[in-house]
Amino acid sequence: MVEQRNLSSLAFRLERFTFDLFKLQGFEVALPESDRAWGHDLMVDTGRALAVVEVKLYSSSTPASRNIIVALDYLERSRIANGAAFGILVTNSRLAPSQRSRLESFPALRVYDIDILAGLAQGHPSLAAELEEISRSALVFRGEDLPIAEPVDPAKTLAELMEGDLPELAEPEELPVAPPPEPPKRGADLCADIHGVGKSVAKPFEEACEAAVRWLFEDELIAFDDQHESHTGHNIFDLVARIASKEDFWQALISDFRARYIVFEFKNYSKPIRQREIYTTEKYLYPIAMRGAAIIVSRHGADAGADAAMRGALRESGKLILSLSVKELCSMLHARDAGSDHLATLVSKLDDMLMGLER
Structure with a gap:
């Protein structure tokens, strides 16, 4: 299993950068108290108002809209x-205008994306350098540098936290004594459905995994087709879909691996999958037809032989096969529930494979 060491450490560094950035503005910054830690990373006191701050690291220059929502x-x-006057979402990515329009529903919330963070870091060379390094490292499959944005005036950005009218707040006696109820977590339910399937039962496992994959990637993949047959009828894919996303990871699959279409296979085996399953899946891939990538979901992931076979398929024929255990798939489902980067696991796996691929 590939641990997300790099992205996890980058997320911590972005939190630390945010902490230092607000401290340099003369604000009091602290971690949330344990009994009030209801979904934010930092609490900022400007001397005039309180703000809760949530920090999100994404592996794409433009994050998925649903994650932002x-x-x-x-x-x-x-x-x-x-009882805070403001909420601030900090991210290393750049929000599209359509994503920023979502803020109209939340007048007390602000989003500090990469452009605003860069503006606030002006005049602080060490912080500016740290932000640039975090951004470049996190955007693993960004094909080019981010376009240069309009300069951001840090004084104007901070003015609303220190001047002007504050959002209307509830009276102290009206504040809730417990966190507001969380919305239903579809990802957690889908994960439970997969775990509820008995071992070595094929069809129910395929159906549960297919439902999870369809929901997880519903805004990024289209034209899902289950039990799809090739023209000759010799090959039947558990699930195939077409990529329809501008996110960096999916664009890398299209441009670097000739994978406009992606194949999913689901294996409910009592042990990790072996080389045989990799060789079978490899036969389904045909880069000339823009079907150059596959993801195999299995209960226990891949053994060492399967890992070697996946590297061999990439090295010898340019076919990309990634393995996900049920545990890893559930981690992605939970990440989407939280608005975090659900692609981080796949990004880390692909980055690890490419970094270690031998001739």
């Missing part, structure tokens, strides 16, 4: 629960 929903509940 979920993150804003969580942040607003945290703001209300803590």
Whole structure:
């Protein structure tokens, strides 16, 4: 199993960067109290108002819109629960105008994306360098540098936290004594459905995994087709879909691995999958037809022989096969529930494979 060491450490560094950035503005910054830690990373006191801050590291220059929406929903509940005037979502990515329009529903929330963070770091060379390194390292499959944005005036950005009208707040006696209820977590339910399937039962496992994959990637993949047959009828894919996303990971599959289409296979084996399953899946891939990548979901992931076979398929024929255990798939489902980067596991796996691939 590939641990997300790099992305996890980068997420911590982005939190530390945010902590230092607000401290340099003269604000009091602290971690949330344990009994009030309801969905935010930092609490900022500007001397005039309180703000809760949530930090999200994404592996794409433009994050999935649904992740931003979920993150804003969580942040607003945290703001209300803590009686804060503002909520600030900090991210290393750049929000599209359509994503920023979501803020109209949350007048007390602000998003500090990469452009605003860079503006606030002006005049602090060490912080500016740290932000640039975090951004470049996190955007693993970004094909080019981010376009240069309009300069951001740090004084104007911070003015609303220190001047002007504050958002209307509830009276102290009206504040909730417990966190607002969380919305239903579809990812957690889908994970439970997979775990509820008995071992070595094929069809129910395929159906549970297919439902999870369809929900997980519903905004990034289209034209899902289960039990799809090739023209000759010799090959039947558990699930195939077409990539329809501008996120960096998916664009890398298209441009670097000739994978406009992606194949999913589901294996409910009592032991890790072996080389045989990799060789079978490899036959389904045909880069000339833009079907150059596959993801195999299995209960226990891949053994050492299967890992070697996946590297061999990439080295010898340019066919990309990634393995996900049920535990890893559930981690991705939980990440989407929280508005975090659900692609981080796949990004880490592909990065690890490419970094260690031998001739």
